[in-house]
Amino acid sequence: MRAFVSHQFNVSVDELVSAQRGSSAACHARQVAMYLTHVVFGVTLTSVGDEFGRDRSTVSHACRKVEWSRDDVVFDQLLSRLEWQLRAATGKEV
Numbered sequence: 001m002r003a004f005v006s007h008q009f010n011v012s013v014d015e016l017v018s019a020q021r022g023s024s025a026a027c028h029a030r031q032v033a034m035y036l037t038h039v040v041f042g043v044t045l046t047s048v049g050d051e052f053g054r055d056r057s058t059v060s061h062a063c064r065k066v067e068w069s070r071d072d073v074v075f076d077q078l079l080s081r082l083e084w085q086l087r088a089a090t091g092k093e094v
Helices: 002-009 013-017 024-041 045-052 056-069 073-090
Strands: none
Touching: 002 013, 002 024, 002 073, 013 024, 024 045, 024 056, 024 073, 045 056
């Protein structure tokens, strides 16, 4: 997941899991990665937080921000494509 999102958003995997907030690009990519981990794979918010070195409430906030951003048609299409690719690659229902 981390490598997939880091490639899609052109940030390093280290930036996604860094204890520091990082650049806005890294922060956005991390939020998307946490969202996809929760939504596509059904991982609990607490477990997603553990995986990314963040608190459960931070993951919840990230998921809400990503959902709100889906009002942007271009971003929604990108996210839908990423969700589809992840589901197809892992054998989840497409």
